[in-house]
Amino acid sequence: MSQPQQVQLRHPLSVVYLLHIALEVPVALQGLWSPANLPFLQPNNTTLVFIKLYAALVGGTCAAALLCFSLPEFLPGKRALAVGLCLYHVTCSTILYNAPRFIPLSFGPLFESYKVTPEVVWGTLHGLVGLGFAIWWQVTVAITAAMRGAGGFKTD
Secondary structure, three states: OOOOOOOOOOOHHHHHHHHHHHHHHHHHHHHHHOHHHOOOOOOOHHHHHHHHHHHHHHHHHHHHHHHHHOOOOOOHHHHHHHHHHHHHHHHHHHHHHHOOOOOOOOOOHHHHHOOOOHHHHHHHHHHHHHHHHHHHHHHHHHHHHHHHHOOOOOOO
């Protein structure tokens, strides 16, 4: 008698959800409690309100990512969050790459000569996390297909 097929419900690449949290929590916490102390150039009252709103939104995505991290890969909610976070991170990456300097910090003259600024590094990190979500999606498609084929869930 053959054994039933075992399906891996959690993939190690789910760590991308934790990477999202690691990238966003510092801005979320600082933005909620002390947005005026963020290292941005010329904040005014309007930008401080928007920073707080953004921090609340990002804090919510961090909570959702933490809750979804340990869920099985085939669940539609986890997959939907991954698509949303992928779009968020690649959009942030594009915005940060094209932004003028707004963080008054520097990595030094050598890095500046190669155009390595805090905005570019932050944009690169967002791009890598967005790519991580895209890779996670592709790698876990087989798990989702296996569950669909095994009658694990219905898509009516």
